[in-house]
Structures are given as structure tokens and as C-alpha cells.
Amino acid sequence: METLLNDFSPGLFAMQIVILIILLFLMKKFAWKPILNSLEERETGIEDALLAAENAKKEMQNLQADNERLIKEARAERDAMMKEARDIRDNMIAEAKEDAKEVTASLIEKAQASIAQEKQAALAELKKNVAELSIGIAESVIKKELSSKQDQLDLVEGILKDVTLN
Amino acid sequence: MYNLIGAGLIVIGGGIGLGQIGGKAMEGIARQPEAAGKIQTAMIIIGALLEGLAFGALILGK
Amino acid sequence: MKVAKKTIKFLAIAVIALITTTSFASISGNADQNHNVQNHDGGQVNTQKEVTDYIQHHLKDSHDFTFFSYTSEEGERKHFGFSLPVILWSSEGLVTFMSSEFHHNDDGHVIVEKNGLKFAKIHSKIYELNSDAATVSFDETHHATNAHKVLDFSITKSVVGILLASLLMFLGFSALAKQYKTREIPKGLGRALEPLVIYVRDEIARPNIGEKKYKKFMGFLLTVFFFIWILNLLGLTPLGFNVTGQIAVTLALALFTLVIYIFNGSKDFWAHTLWMPGVPYILRPILAIIELTGFILIKPFSLLVRLFANITAGHFVVMSLIALMVTMKEAFGPVASTGMSLVLALFIMVIEVLVAFLQAFIFTMLSSLFIGMAVEEHEHH
Numbered sequence: 227m228e229t230l231l232n233d234f235s236p237g238l239f240a241m242q243i244v245i246l247i248i249l250l251f252l253m254k255k256f257a258w259k260p261i262l263n264s265l266e267e268r269e270t271g272i273e274d275a276l277l278a279a280e281n282a283k284k285e286m287q288n289l290q291a292d293n294e295r296l297i298k299e300a301r302a303e304r305d306a307m308m309k310e311a312r313d314i315r316d317n318m319i320a321e322a323k324e325d326a327k328e329v330t331a332s333l334i335e336k337a338q339a340s341i342a343q344e345k346q347a348a349l350a351e352l353k354k355n356v357a358e359l360s361i362g363i364a365e366s367v368i369k370k371e372l373s374s375k376q377d378q379l380d381l382v383e384g385i386l387k388d389v390t391l392n
Numbered sequence: 393m394y395n396l397i398g399a400g401l402i403v404i405g406g407g408i409g410l411g412q413i414g415g416k417a418m419e420g421i422a423r424q425p426e427a428a429g430k431i432q433t434a435m436i437i438i439g440a441l442l443e444g445l446a447f448g449a450l451i452l453g454k
Numbered sequence: 455m456k457v458a459k460k461t462i463k464f465l466a467i468a469v470i471a472l473i474t475t476t477s478f479a480s481i482s483g484n485a486d487q488n489h490n491v492q493n494h495d496g497g498q499v500n501t502q503k504e505v506t507d508y509i510q511h512h513l514k515d516s517h518d519f520t521f522f523s524y525t526s527e528e529g530e531r532k533h534f535g536f537s538l539p540v541i542l543w544s545s546e547g548l549v550t551f552m553s554s555e556f557h558h559n560d561d562g563h564v565i566v567e568k569n570g571l572k573f574a575k576i577h578s579k580i581y582e583l584n585s586d587a588a589t590v591s592f593d594e595t596h597h598a599t600n601a602h603k604v605l606d607f608s609i610t611k612s613v614v615g616i617l618l619a620s621l622l623m624f625l626g627f628s629a630l631a632k633q634y635k636t637r638e639i640p641k642g643l644g645r646a647l648e649p650l651v652i653y654v655r656d657e658i659a660r661p662n663i664g665e666k667k668y669k670k671f672m673g674f675l676l677t678v679f680f681f682i683w684i685l686n687l688l689g690l691t692p693l694g695f696n697v698t699g700q701i702a703v704t705l706a707l708a709l710f711t712l713v714i715y716i717f718n719g720s721k722d723f724w725a726h727t728l729w730m731p732g733v734p735y736i737l738r739p740i741l742a743i744i745e746l747t748g749f750i751l752i753k754p755f756s757l758l759v760r761l762f763a764n765i766t767a768g769h770f771v772v773m774s775l776i777a778l779m780v781t782m783k784e785a786f787g788p789v790a791s792t793g794m795s796l797v798l799a800l801f802i803m804v805i806e807v808l809v810a811f812l813q814a815f816i817f818t819m820l821s822s823l824f825i826g827m828a829v830e831e832h833e834h835h
Contacts, residue, residue, distance in 0.1 A: 233514065
């Protein structure tokens with residue numbers, strides 16, 4: 227301790243204090259303040275940039291989600307439209323089938339009706355023919371009646387045979 | 393003469409202390425290598441405090 | 455344009471340096487051939503005692519800047535270096551002269567007369583002789599009996615070291631500061647200095663003082679850190695500075711820390727120091743005394759002693775190992791002793807480079823720790 231106190235130089239101490247105060251002042255003014263300020267500026271700049279990047283990323287994600295949603299919606303819409311079209315087609319086919327059925331049915335009906343008419347007409351014709359035939363027969367019978375009774379009978383029988391054969 | 397004995401005692405004490413600090417710090421680092429930086433800093437600070445104590449005693453006795 | 459500006463600046467600095475050196479320099483070759491060569495920085499160093507004296511002399515501040523000295527074949531002592539101004543506050547007021555007037559004498563044999571006062575230099579300290587004395591007389595413990603110390607504001611070697619370190623710091627960091635005006639990321643030396651500034655801020659100040667208040671103390675912490683570091687490193691160069699090994703310098707640094715944390719102490723800090731809550735009333739004054747001595751005496755004392763003792767011990771060990779070359783020459787022969795001292799000194803030098811950083815780091819770290827303790831505000835329980 228004694229040697230230490232002996233070594234202690236008050237002059238050097240005073241010089242050191244004075245120089246250190248001046249140095250502190252100068253360094254603070256010309257070095258530390260601008261350095262620390264610009265470091266801080268740079269750091270906040272970097273932080274801001276990072277934040278901005280993060281935000282942009284989030285926005286991108288949002289956009290992507292939006293896009294996906296839109297695509298999904300479009301797809302759903304398309305599906306719905308397709309379904310509708312299919313339904314319409316099916317309906318149309320079914321209706322067409324129905325119509326066709328109705329038309330054929332009516333045609334068949336008409337045909338049957340006309341067939342029936344024709345038949346009626348044919349029957350009527352036949353009846354007329356039969357009547358004419360019978361009248362003809364009767365006429366010839368009557369023509370032949372005058373000759374003999376037996377002849378008459380033979381004739382009738384012969385004619386009747388012919389008729390039934392017809 | 394007595395100064396030297398005192399200095400020897402100080403060095404013994406300081407050595408034991410430093411050994412403890414260093415050893416425990418090593419153990420700590422071995423146990424948790426990821427905390428090595430923090431342990432090192434703390435070790436250096438405590439070592440410095442011990443050093444100050446020992447040097448103080450040495451100088452007072454000189 | 456820029457290059458031209460730089461060159462001009464460089465020239466200006468060179469001119470200033472030249473002027474100062476030439477005005478200080480008086481390369482004193484044949485100054486003291488008629489004086490006893492057995493003084494502490496003179497003579498050949500051979501024996502153990504001379505080595506110890508030489509180291510002791512180096513560890514002290516000196517009034518002239520000697521790069522090296524040798525004895526010529528005619529037995530004449532030659533010193534290469536320059537003398538520095540001596541500024542004294544004596545009983546008659548300010549006295550100044552150049553240190554060359556002592557002719558490198560360090561044991562009080564050369565007496566300089568100025569303004570009717572007589573001065574002598576004994577072990578790197580300047581004494582003023584009493585008015586009736588013609589030479590310094592010593593008692594048996596080698597204390598001067600008829601002379602007393604004067605206040606010595608000389609530009610000693612240490613002061614030169616302080617000024618040099620300050621200049622280096624100022625030039626380096628103001629250049630870095632200037633770079634930020636034109637570019638985002640500095641280049642050259644600034645690129646190496648910037649991480650150091652960030653290191654001090656993020657590893658030392660922020661965690662210890664706290665996010666809110668660290669900005670106020672950054673100037674002090676950065677200045678002290680680089681000041682100590684540069685001076686520690688300068689001490690390892692062959693220039694032979696031992697500035698941070700001067701107790702006056704470390705005391706000044708520690709006092710700055712003390713003043714800063716005393717004047718920035720928060721209300722909570724003083725409350726906790728002087729009237730510790732949660733402790734029986736009888737113990738509170740005792741605790742207050744303990745805490746106060748801790749903060750005012752012990753903490754700065756440990757700060758100043760740690761730096762001083764580390765650097766002194768480092769210089770002592772390095773110089774002792776270099777001196778092995780001389781002291782072991784007879785025992786091992788010149789080659790072995792030189793090789794041994796080279797290897798050992800190199801090894802210790804590498805450690806000293808680490809210590810140079812570590813001490814600057816620890817000084818700053820503990821300063822910020824103490825400041826952090828003082829400014830901390832507790833939330834009330």
C-alpha cells in the first residue's frame with residue numbers, strides 16, 4: 227500500500243481526468259452519437275423491411291386464399307350449371323319420348339279407327355254383294371222356276387252349295 | 393517475509409475460488425452446451441470479482 | 455477529389471506529428487557521458503538486481519521517451535528517443551523545462567536550476583530541493599531528506615500514451631461516423647470497428663443496464679472500453695507504454711464510474727442502500743454503512759486495482775521472461791536461455807493480448823453492472 231501510494235502521481239491523475247473529460251466530450255459529439263444513431267436507424271430500417279416483407283407475405287397468402295376461394299366458387303358454379311344442363315337435357319328427352327309416345331298412340335288409334343271403318347265399309351260392301359248375289363240367285367231361280375219343280379229344287383240346292391262354299 | 397506468506401495464502405484462496413468457478417462453469421456448459429455463452433460471461437464476471445478481491449488484498453499487503 | 459482530400463488530411467497530420475516530434479525531440483546521444491552509468495535506465499543489465507531495477511523502472515512513469523539505449527564502445531551511454539516537457543507546480547508557481555536537462559539521470563545527482571529553484575529526479579519523481587540545499591542527501595532508507603515532491607503536470611510518457619490512444623480513437627471512430635453519411639455499411643477499418651461498437655452495446659450495456667436507460671451511458675462505456683483496450687495493446691508494443699498500469703490512470707477511470715453511478719442513482723437505489731426495506735430496524739444503519747462502503751469504496755477500488763494489477767503483473771512477467779535471456783545465460787548458455795525466454799515470452803505475450811481485451815471488457819462490464827444496479831427501478835411489492 228505504501229509503495230503504491232508513493233507511486234501514485236497526482237499530476238498524472240489530473241492530466242488523465244482532464245484528457246478523459248475532453249475525450250469523452252469529443253467522442254460523444256463526433257463519434258458515438260452519429261455512429262449509434264445511424265446504427266439504430268439501420269436496425270429500425272431492417273426491422274421495418276422485415277415487417278414489410280412479413281406483411282407482403284401475409285397479403286400474398288390472403289390473395290392466394292382468395293384465389294383459391296374464387297376458383298372453388300367458379301368450379302361449384304360450373305358444376306351447378308352442368309347439372310342444370312344435364313337436367314334440362316334429361317327433361318327434354320323425357321318430354322320428347324312422351325310426345326313421341328302420344329303421337330304414335332294417336333296414330334295407332336287413328337289407324338285402328340280407319341281400319342275399323344274400312345272393315346265396316348268392307349262388311350257393308352260384302353253385305354251389299356251378298357244381297358246382290360242373293361238377288362241374282364233369286365233372279366235366276368225365279369227364271370228357272372218355270373220349268374219344273376224338281377229343277378227348281380235342284381237349282382236352289384246347287385246354288386246353296388255354291389254359297390256355303392263361298 | 394510475512395508479506396510473502398500472506399501473498400501465498402491469498403493465492404491459495406484465490407486459486408481455490410477460481411477453480412470452483414471454472415469447474416462449475418465447465419459442468420454447467422457440459423450439462424447445457426446451448427447456454428455456454430451466458431455461463432461464460434457470468435464466469436468471467438465472477439472471476440473478475442474474485443480477482444479484484446485477491447489483487448486488492450495483495451496490494452494492501454505490499 | 456476524395457483522394458486529394460484524404461492526402462491533404464494525411465499530410466496535415468504528418469506535418470503536425472513531425473513538428474511535435476522535432477520540438478520534443480533532441481536525440482540525446484552524448485548528453486551524459488560524464489555521469490554515472492549506474493542509474494536505472496542506463497548501464498548494461500546483467501545481474502538479478504539490475505533486472506529487477508530495470509523492470510521496476512519500466513513499470514513507473516518516465517519523463518522522457520526512450521526507444522532504446524546502449525553503451526558505445528567508448529563506454530558512452532547513448533539513448534534514442536526524445537525528451538518530453540516537464541511542467542511543475544512548485545512553491546514559486548509554474549516551472550517548465552525539457553526533460554533532457556536531467557540527462558536521463560534518475561537518482562537525484564543531476565540538479566536542474568530554474569527560476570531560482572533546484573529540481574532533482576529520483577525514481578521517476580521530481581523533487582524540489584529546499585532552498586539551502588545544493589545536492590540531495592538521502593537517509594539510510596534512500597529517502598530524500600532535504601527535498602519534497604512537487605505537483606508534476608509534465609507531459610510524461612504515460613500522458614503521451616494517453617494522448618496517442620485518444621488520437622487513434624478519435625480518428626478511427628470519427629472516420630467511421632463520417633462513413634455513415636454516405637453509405638449504409640462501412641468499409642475498411644470501419645467494418646472492423648462497427649462490430650466492436652455493436653458488441654459493447656449489445657453484450658455489455660444492454661443486458662446490464664437495461665433496455666430503457668442504457669443509451670445515456672453508451673458514450674462513457676464505449677470511450678472507456680476502447681481507451682483501456684488501445685492502451686493495453688499499446689503497452690504490449692515495444693514502445694514500452696505502461697499507462698493502464700499506472701494507478702493514477704486507473705483511479706481516474708474508476709472515479710468516473712463512481713461519479714456516474716452515484717449521480718445517476720435512482721430513488722429506489724438510495725432507498726435500498728440507506729434504509730433497506732424488509733430488515734429489522736436495528737440492522738438498517740449497519741447495512742447502510744456496509745452498502746455505502748461497498749458502493750463508494752470497495753467497488754471502485756476493486757475496479758482500479760484489478761486493471762492496475764493485471765497490467766502491471768503482465769508487464770512484469772513478460773519482462774522477467776525476456777530477462778531470462780540474461781539471467782540464465784550462465785547456467786544454460788546463450789542459445790538455450792535465449793530460446794527458452796523467446797518461447798516463454800511469446801506464450802505469455804499471446805495470453806497478454808487476450809488479457810488486454812479481457813481487462814477492457816471486464817472494466818466496462820463491471821462499470822455497466824454497477825451503473826445498472828444504481829439506475830434500476832424496482833416495482834414496488
